[in-house]
Amino acid sequence: MADIETLPRTPPQILGPFYPFMHTPIEGGDLTNGGKAKGTVLHLSGRVLTDDGSPIVNAKVEVWQANANGRYAHPNDTTEPALDPAFHGFAVLHTDSEGRYAITTVRPPPYQVVPGRWRPAHIHFCVDSSSERLVTQMYFKGGQYNDNDSWLNSASRPELLIVDPAKNADGSQTATFDIVMMRA
Ligand SMILES: [Fe+2]
Numbered sequence: 001m002a003d004i005e006t007l008p009r010t011p012p013q014i015l016g017p018f019y020p021f022m023h024t025p026i027e028g029g030d031l032t033n034g035g036k037a038k039g040t041v042l043h044l045s046g047r048v049l050t051d052d053g054s055p056i057v058n059a060k061v062e063v064w065q066a067n068a069n070g071r072y073a074h075p076n077d078t079t080e081p082a083l084d085p086a087f088h089g090f091a092v093l094h095t096d097s098e099g100r101y102a103i104t105t106v107r108p109p110p111y112q113v114v115p116g117r118w119r120p121a122h123i124h125f126c127v128d129s130s131s132e133r134l135v136t137q138m139y140f141k142g143g144q145y146n147d148n149d150s151w152l153n154s155a156s157r158p159e160l161l162i163v164d165p166a167k168n169a170d171g172s173q174t175a176t177f178d179i180v181m182m183r184a
Contacts, residue, residue, distance in 0.1 A: 005052065005053055006051050006052065007049060007051045007052070007053055007180045008051075008157060008160055008180065009051055009180050009181065009182070010134060010136055010160055010161070010178075010179045010180045010181065011136065011155035011156050011157060011158070011160060011161060012134060012135055012136050012155075013124075013135060013136045013137040013151055013152075013154075013155065013161070014135070014151060015124075015126070015135050016124060016137070017074075017076055018064070018066075018072040018074040018076060018077055018124075019064065019124070019126075020064050020072070020073065020074055020089065020090040022074075022075070023073065023090050024090075025062060025064075025090040025091050025092040026088045026090070026091045026092070027091075027092060027093070028091065028093055029091060029093050029101070029102050029103035029104060030088075030091075030103070030104045031063070031065075031087060031088045031089065031091050031103060031104065031105040031106070032086075032087065032088075032104050032105060032106060033086045033087065033088060036086035037067065037068070037084055037086045037087035037088075037106050038067070038068045038069070038084050038086070038087070038106070039067065039068025039084075039087075039106030039107060039108075040068070040106060040107045040171065040172065040173060041104060041105075041106060041171070041172035041173070042104070042105050042106060042107045042165060042172070042173050042174075042175060043102070043103075043104055043168075043172060043173070043174045043175070044102070044103050044104075044105060044123070044138075044163075044174075044175050044176075044177060045100065045101060045102035045103070045175075045176060045177075046100070046101060046176050046177040046178040046179060047095070047098065047099040047100050047101075047178050047179070048061065048095045048099045048100075048101065048127055048129070048178075048179045048180075048181065049099055049178060049179070049180050049181070050180070050181060050182065050183045050184070051180050051181070051182070051183060052183060054099075054183075055095070055097070055098050055099025055100075056095060056099050056129045056181060057095060057096070057097055057098075057099060058094050058095060059094065059095045059099070059101075059127055059128060059129045059181075060092065060093075060094055060127070060128040061092070061093050061094065061095065061101045061125065061126075061127050062090070062091070062092050062125065062126040062127075063090070063091050063092075063093075063103055063105070063123060063124065063125055064089055064090040064091075064123075064124045065089055065105065065108045065122070065123040065124060066089065066108040066109070066111050067081075067083065067084040067087040067089060067106065067108065068084065068087070068106045068107065068108065068109065069081035069082050069083075069084065069109070070108065070109045070110065070111035070112070071083055071084075071111070072089060072111075073087075073089050073090075079111065079112055081111070087106065091103060105123070107121065107140070107165075107173065108121050108122070108123065109121055110143070110144050110145050118144075118145050119145060119149060119151075120139055120140070120143040120144060120145035120146045120149050120152065121139065121140050121143050121144075122137045122138060122139045122140075122143075122152075123137065123138045124136075124137050125137065125138060125179065127179055127181065129181050129182075129184070130184055131181075131182055131183075131184045132181050132182045134179065134181050136161065136179070137151070137152070137161060138161055138162075138163060138177050139152055139158075139161050139162045139163070140162065140163060140164075140165065141162050141163065141164035141165075142164075143162075146162070163175040163176065163177050
């Protein structure tokens with residue numbers, strides 16, 4: 001009998017202070033409001049898998065992030081960067097029969113949490129399968145502040161949370177972020 005391949009589980013990260021509990025997430029994956037949002041468009045997709053490589057079908061994937069100015073649409077974010085009314089910073093979608101999800105968003109920049117303390121650019125995820133809720137964050141290769149971010153570096157394997165987007169001819173970028181969870 002062949003060995004079952006075991007994929008490394010995606011490390012958890014904290015929920016963070018800007019989970020948008022006061023907002024209703026948009027259904028589906030276009031956070032850019034049809035391209036109206038300011039910023040570099042990022043086509044982000046991936047699969048939600050169990051650690052034996054099986055797809056997790058109909059997993060609920062919540063995504064939230066700062067806009068291209070580095071500002072969350074959250075009352076606790078009192079920093080100076082401007083809100084972007086065209087940007088939906090909170091979305092919910094469900095994986096398909098192959099465990100796939102896909103969003104179109106903009107690249108967030110690093111942001112200042114409190115004066116003098118910066119976080120690297122990241123996107124938050126909360127993924128619910130039938131057996132687990134995984135809260136995590138996705139970062140960008142070479143991101144400023146990646147090396148000294150206490151949350152990213154608290155992960156058992158930080159590299160599993162870092163993507164390296166490809167640049168497209170139209171100025172947008174494309175990245176893949178697979179999420180590996182427990183078997184049911
Ligand atoms: Fe954040």
